[in-house]
Amino acid sequence: MQALIRASQDLLGLFFPNLCLCCQTTLPNMDMHLCLSCQQALPYTTLHESTDNLFTQRFWGRVPLTYGAACFYFVKAGSAQQLIHQLKYANKRQIGFRWGRIYGRQLAQTPHFQEVDVIVPVPLHWKRYKQRGYNQAAMIARGLADTLQRPLYPQALSRQKHTETLTRKSRLERLQSIDGAFALRQPEVLQGKHVLLVDDVMTSGATLEACALPILELPDTQVSMVALAIAMY
Numbered sequence: 001m002q003a004l005i006r007a008s009q010d011l012l013g014l015f016f017p018n019l020c021l022c023c024q025t026t027l028p029n030m031d032m033h034l035c036l037s038c039q040q041a042l043p044y045t046t047l048h049e050s051t052d053n054l055f056t057q058r059f060w061g062r063v064p065l066t067y068g069a070a071c072f073y074f075v076k077a078g079s080a081q082q083l084i085h086q087l088k089y090a091n092k093r094q095i096g097f098r099w100g101r102i103y104g105r106q107l108a109q110t111p112h113f114q115e116v117d118v119i120v121p122v123p124l125h126w127k128r129y130k131q132r133g134y135n136q137a138a139m140i141a142r143g144l145a146d147t148l149q150r151p152l153y154p155q156a157l158s159r160q161k162h163t164e165t166l167t168r169k170s171r172l173e174r175l176q177s178i179d180g181a182f183a184l185r186q187p188e189v190l191q192g193k194h195v196l197l198v199d200d201v202m203t204s205g206a207t208l209e210a211c212a213l214p215i216l217e218l219p220d221t222q223v224s225m226v227a228l229a230i231a232m233y
Contacts, residue, residue: 021082023037047068051112058202091133099228100144116224118152119196179210190215193221202229
């Protein structure tokens with residue numbers, strides 16, 4: 001059966017070659033998205049190694065964040081942007097799961113992220129979900145849950161308000177746009193737990209903050225956050 005699958009992939013590759021998202025070289029495996037050279041050239045962070053870092057500092061005075069980290073630095077026109085763009089807009093949902101697993105292996109080696117009890121992705125509004133067909137943050141969260149061996153609750157939060165993309169908004173506009181957008185749907189699975197919130201890109205932190213606030217209203221609950229990339233500005 002495995003031989004048949006490989007033969008089918010080889011035949012498919014003749015007509016629809018799988019190309020590296022960054023340099024466009026042909027990849028030997030249909031499950032790959034970047035060649036080894038481009039993977040090594042990604043702007044990896046070491047934020048997970050420190051409890052006081054660029055990620056957590058953006059939430060100072062806003063959210064009592066326990067830990068925070070991101071796998072990549074998000075630089076305009078960089079390789080991490082290519083990866084995120086394909087994940088969000090080109091139906092390459094497996095990018096999220098694959099890199100969630102990769103980053104999860106790093107977090108599993110970090111003592112403070114081993115304190116996490118449950119994993120919750122930032123939810124999409126149903127209109128955006130219907131348009132895209134999947135939640136990119138949930139795909140990343142699935143990969144993290146797989147390697148961290150923690151329960152995943154993709155329905156624990158719901159998005160009540162449909163907002164326009166926040167990409168071009170200022171920090172104040174983001175906060176105003178996202179205010180009250182999220183509500184608890186399964187508080188019983190979060191109460192008393194250390195919750196790891198997961199998103200694709202953290203820019204101002206407005207979306208993650210709006211998700212964290214209702215969770216932190218639950219008794220004896222902590223919140224940490226992880227994003228696949230953190231924007232530089």
